[in-house]
Amino acid sequence: MNSIILQQPGKIVFGENSLQQVADDTIILTSERILFLVATPLLSAAEAVWEKISEQGKKVVVIEYNFPGEPTFGQFDNLLNKSSYFRPDCVIGIGGGSVLDCAKLLAALTENTQKVEEIVGIGFLNGRSKKLICVPTTSGTGSEMSPNAILLNEATSAKSGIISPFLVPDACYIDPVLTVSLPARLTAETGMDALSHCIEAYTNKFAHPAVDTYALRGIELITANLQKACEDGSNLEARSALSLGSMYGGLCLGPVNTSAVHALSYGLGGKFHIAHGLANAILLPEVLRFNLVADPKRHADVAKALGVTNQGSDEQTALAGIEKLIELSKACKIPQRLTDIGITEEILPELADIAMNVTRLLKNNPRIVTKEDAIEIYKKLL
């Protein structure tokens, strides 16, 4: 068995209303200056937390996060300029993946001589002197579990991955109640993103038994609950199951990570501002169809976790799994074709060029993807 490094938050708190426990975290008790970065819709839910912390005599600054889409380098620098005068010793991010990514980078780059542009890539960050707590409010990105942060380079429209063990939070609080107000469309898209994390980790060239367990259980939980949560956002049982599934997906991200689905979606997000989960949801079935021959057994295992019974051969079972995935995606009202989101044939070579540059993810794919392969995959989705 290959060796593997599992880097996870030092503390994971999971449960309904766990947000309220943040104020009593030992990290807070030993911090004096606490910076909150909070997505606008979560401000009222989080208010009681910073009030309780203020009552303990701590200094608190709250920054509202309201950037649409993926955060850019410029937007991140604005946040850093806004917050650095405060010299926080602890950063708390409350929001979706973009908010958490920015909170992670704020904790890392506050009072750090490195600039954000210098740490793009794997392992360039020189350390982190600030404590970091992440509270996800969607069930999807898994940012609260991972060593990854993604920013958009506004000059080149390229999504830039920053990967470092110093970006793993000290603690995260996963509170399913915070996801109840998430609209059906966002629930569906972020849920499909989490499903992609699990599926891409399990079918990964570097898949590992220590991560497989998370991946398969994540697939089961998300498949069984995504439609329910989309149809009835207040179904807390389904919301909790999705939060757990997303947590499992996040646990896949550091040690194994994603592959061609995420790589092929980079251009859709960076250049055409298609939501991350939506881009992955559209690409996932066709990339799986392409990858299947490289490892029919693992793709059949995914199909079974999706709820498909054995269809005879691994290939047949895996193909039935892909159909099940499409069925789930349609039931959650996710568009199925690139043309549905405004992508036309002449754009495909450019999208493929962007994907070919995402070598850090493409290297994980069980089958080599050439530019021509990428164009063919996109074409099948027109």
Ligand SMILES: [Fe+2]
């Ligand atoms: Fe993702």
